[in-house]
Amino acid sequence: GVVCDGEGEIVGLDLSGNNLRDTLPTEIGLLTQMNESLDLSSNSLTWTLPSELGLLTKLSDSLDVSSNSLDGAIPSQLGALQRLQTNFLLSDNYFSEELPTELGSLRRLSGILSVASNLLGPNEAMNITGSIPTELGALGAKDDSDVVLNMLFLSSNLLTGQVPTQLGRITSGTLRLFDNDGLCGDVPTEIGTYQDGDCQRSGTGDGGDDDFLCASSSSTISAYFTGTSIGTGTATWPPSASILSARTLGAAE
Numbered sequence: 644g645v646v647c648d649g650e651g652e653i654v655g656l657d658l659s660g661n662n663l664r665d666t667l668p669t670e671i672g673l674l675t676q677m678n679e680s681l682d683l684s685s686n687s688l689t690w691t692l693p694s695e696l697g698l699l700t701k702l703s704d705s706l707d708v709s710s711n712s713l714d715g716a717i718p719s720q721l722g723a724l725q726r727l728q729t730n731f732l733l734s735d736n737y738f739s740e741e742l743p744t745e746l747g748s749l750r751r752l753s754g755i756l757s758v759a760s761n762l763l764g765p766n767e768a769m770n771i772t773g774s775i776p777t778e779l780g781a782l783g784a785k786d787d788s789d790v791v792l793n794m795l796f797l798s799s800n801l802l803t804g805q806v807p808t809q810l811g812r813i814t815s816g817t818l819r820l821f822d823n824d825g826l827c828g829d830v831p832t833e834i835g836t837y838q839d840g841d842c843q844r845s846g847t848g849d850g851g852d853d854d855f856l857c858a859s860s861s862s863t864i865s866a867y868f869t870g871t872s873i874g875t876g877t878a879t880w881p882p883s884a885s886i887l888s889a890r891t892l893g894a895a896e
Contacts, residue, residue: 646679655679659686659707666690667713672698680704683711684732691715692733697723705730709757712737717758719743729754734796736761738771742797747778750790756782757796759819771800775820780809798822808833 646655653674663686672695681702688711696706697720706727714737722745724731731749734757742758749756756779761771775797782792795810796819803825810818811833820826 648676652676655681655704657682659684661686663688667693667708669693669695671695674699675701677701678703678726680707680729682707684708685710687711688713692718692721692738694718694720697721700724700726702727704728705732705754707732708736709733710735714739716740717743717746719745722746722748725749725751727752728790731756733757734759734761740771741773742771742776742779742802744776744778747776747781750781750785750788752782752792753790754792755794755796756792757794758800759796760799771797771802773802774804775802775807775810775826777807777809780807780812783810783812785812793817795819802826804828806831 644657645653646657648654654677656674656677657680659682663683665688667683667688667690671693675698677699678701681696681699682705684707688708690713692708692713692715697718699706700723702724703726706721706724707730709732713733717733717738717740721731722743725748727749728751731746731752732755738758738761746756746758758771779795782795784791792813794817795813796817798819799822802820802823805828806820806826808831811831
């Protein structure tokens with residue numbers, strides 16, 4: 644529904660699951676007094692996400708455009724939504740190109756940042772590619788704030804390269820990177836170290852029966868690893884593994 648303030652200005656908009664189709668009009672950027680949430684999830688929106696969404700700088704709760712058919716690059720202008728405090732959800736679309744480094748500016752987020760499951764397009768040109776921006780580490784522990792992102796979901800894309808050590812600053816919650824076959828190198832010690840005996844077959848995570856739950860004896864971090872070309876110290880991984888799954892802290896997923 645539509646939430647208005649006492650002066651009739653739209654301050655919140657929830658149009659999720661309303662069978663919306665075609666493009667999201669650029670005029671969405673005119674709703675500059677919106678200071679709560681914008682939820683357009685679970686529709687049939689297509690084409691690119693308008694950069695004018697970056698003009699909604701008063702949004703303070705969540706932005707959710709997940710589960711649509713949006714494609715193209717994620718606008719770097721979304722990094723201007725620096726008042727968002729809960730969720731930033733772009734998962735289950737057809738976004739492509741590299742993750743914008745500007746997402747690291749969303750430093751007040753304490754819930755979920757998800758750009759997962761964009762491995763749905765008919766060809767590789769419609770997938771998220773490139774390396775994980777080191778700037779995403781700014782969503783973790785900070786000297787000037789107690790706010791720490793709880794969940795970072797980048798799974799099911801075509802990300803490549805090494806996992807940035809900066810992600811170790813996200814000291815609580817869950818980090819999901821599984822189903823990114825191009826990730827390689829070692830798991831940074833800043834995220835956790837894993838030895839033989841730390842891992843057992845779990846079957847409780849997103850990878851199903853092939854998940855390995857790893858509870859690091861050297862930290863409070865637990866992890867789901869099922870693959871990629873990422874090494875993990877002395878731990879032995881399934882030879883068929885193709886997924887670096889998740890690390891989770893606290894409650895089970």
